[in-house]
Amino acid sequence: MSKPIVAIVGRPNVGKSTLFNALAGENISIVKDTPGVTRDRIYADVEWLNHTFTLIDTGGIEPDSNDIILSQMREQAQIAIDTADVILFMVDVKQGLVDSDSKVADMLRRSHKPVVLTVNKVDHHEKFLADVYEFYNLGIGDPFPISSVNKQGLGDLLDQVISLFPESVTEEEEDDRPKIAVVGKPNVGKSSIINKLLGENRVIVSNIAGTTRDAIDTEVQWDGKEYVFIDTAGLRRKNKIKEELERYSIIRTVTAVERADVVVVVIDATEGVTEQDAKIAGIAHDRGKGILVVVNKWDAIEKDDKTIYKYTNKVKEVLSFMPYAEIMFVSAETGQRLPKLFEKIDMIIENQTMRIATGVLNEIMSEAIALQQPPSDKGKRLKLYYITQVAVKPPTFVIFVNDKKLMHFSYTRYLENKIRDTFGFKGTSLKFIIRERKDNE
Ligand SMILES: Nc1nc2c(ncn2[C@@H]2O[C@H](COP(=O)(O)OP(=O)(O)OP(=O)(O)O)[C@@H](O)[C@H]2O)c(=O)[nH]1
Numbered sequence: 001m002s003k004p005i006v007a008i009v010g011r012p013n014v015g016k017s018t019l020f021n022a023l024a025g026e027n028i029s030i031v032k033d034t035p036g037v038t039r040d041r042i043y044a045d046v047e048w049l050n051h052t053f054t055l056i057d058t059g060g061i062e063p064d065s066n067d068i069i070l071s072q073m074r075e076q077a078q079i080a081i082d083t084a085d086v087i088l089f090m091v092d093v094k095q096g097l098v099d100s101d102s103k104v105a106d107m108l109r110r111s112h113k114p115v116v117l118t119v120n121k122v123d124h125h126e127k128f129l130a131d132v133y134e135f136y137n138l139g140i141g142d143p144f145p146i147s148s149v150n151k152q153g154l155g156d157l158l159d160q161v162i163s164l165f166p167e168s169v170t171e172e173e174e175d176d177r178p179k180i181a182v183v184g185k186p187n188v189g190k191s192s193i194i195n196k197l198l199g200e201n202r203v204i205v206s207n208i209a210g211t212t213r214d215a216i217d218t219e220v221q222w223d224g225k226e227y228v229f230i231d232t233a234g235l236r237r238k239n240k241i242k243e244e245l246e247r248y249s250i251i252r253t254v255t256a257v258e259r260a261d262v263v264v265v266v267i268d269a270t271e272g273v274t275e276q277d278a279k280i281a282g283i284a285h286d287r288g289k290g291i292l293v294v295v296n297k298w299d300a301i302e303k304d305d306k307t308i309y310k311y312t313n314k315v316k317e318v319l320s321f322m323p324y325a326e327i328m329f330v331s332a333e334t335g336q337r338l339p340k341l342f343e344k345i346d347m348i349i350e351n352q353t354m355r356i357a358t359g360v361l362n363e364i365m366s367e368a369i370a371l372q373q374p375p376s377d378k379g380k381r382l383k384l385y386y387i388t389q390v391a392v393k394p395p396t397f398v399i400f401v402n403d404k405k406l407m408h409f410s411y412t413r414y415l416e417n418k419i420r421d422t423f424g425f426k427g428t429s430l431k432f433i434i435r436e437r438k439d440n441e
């Protein structure tokens, strides 16, 4: 089930980052050993009442000449229209209604996307109320006055945002076809891979409009089974903007990954694996998605009998935060090994949805404890009582212990490895939740 996406759009300096930080707060998921992205605060998961959604800050416009601001705002708004379920359009009560606000409002209105008009910097309600009313002129509905700095008005704002989410029983959720996102740096061969898969296999292609987002998905049939490639039309069609801002490509990646079951991370063999690849892979890792690393352009490099081995090690080193990732070497040009992609995808999905019986899990844990004593601190030893699997996609386990503080990351990793020794779980991360239970309970 993918989380709804909310995008913040607005001119420079209206307070987008301030609101983003106020809402994301400590909820921002920072996985310690994942590189980059989450800490860039471009996106974060926000919880409000019983809802979780992904908040995206489309900001990052360099305040320059007005012309540039307007064209970049249009770009920003387009990204939001393409990817978000709800758009939070932010204006600044102190600056008042500005021409570029009206132009962007026109664009948003034409998109028929749910928009929440957010009037920021209303630090004193009475003083600014008349100015807030002015924003009715934008013709995109009621203005919601807030003060991001003082965290005022955020509750009403979030209530409104949540009320606009699509019904939870959408077509997308009933659809059990595997959904695949192909991501990677520019020029690594994402489009070439998809075109090859479409072309050679004489697959039936149909465009399925996203249920609430404007992303265009592509259906591919392989071996009698249907797979959905997310937002591939945008990939195959060359980007209008030559050098898409890194921020925007991260936003596109996040929103595609959010909807995917399996994420194919494409790496260019001729360039080698880089930190930027790690950053992109980190987005999928953070979200607990199935991951397949595909090293493309394998035809284009000089090889001897050790090349694959060396290359695999290099990939594992740069992507050391996801040792479970499956790696394969392909060529979109020659089609080498490309058909294997579907086998791997099937295998990863199976692992993502695998459920292990509680009895078996507890046996594995008891054996692991017998082999390696749990850590202790100041005379108190960690006791592990019970383990059970509570969810799939990714497989999630709860471990009951006497004292959470004693459960070191390294011991969790040790247990994870023991579980993987038995069940593999290739291509998927595993999530562990540690709960305390008192001895006498
Ligand atoms: N008085 C007041 N100032 C605010 C409020 N929210 C933000 N500001 C200030 O407005 C300025 C701009 O805020 P940012 O959050 O950086 O604005 P932004 O829209 O992210 O700007 P860009 O990154 O340039 O797109 C900062 O000096 C903030 O402290 C508010 O609610 N009241």
Ligand SMILES: Nc1nc2c(ncn2[C@@H]2O[C@H](COP(=O)(O)OP(=O)(O)OP(=O)(O)O)[C@@H](O)[C@H]2O)c(=O)[nH]1
Residues within 6 Å of the ligand: 184, 185, 186, 187, 188, 189, 190, 191, 192, 193, 235, 238, 239, 296, 297, 298, 299, 300, 330, 331, 332, 333, 334
């Ligand atoms: N030798 C070789 N070249 C390839 C292979 N796959 C792609 N290329 C070339 O790499 C270049 C980029 O390929 P694209 O498929 O456009 O890459 P992309 O990742 O979709 O690029 P963006 O749309 O910019 O993100 C093209 O010139 C392709 O011909 C391959 O397997 N071998």
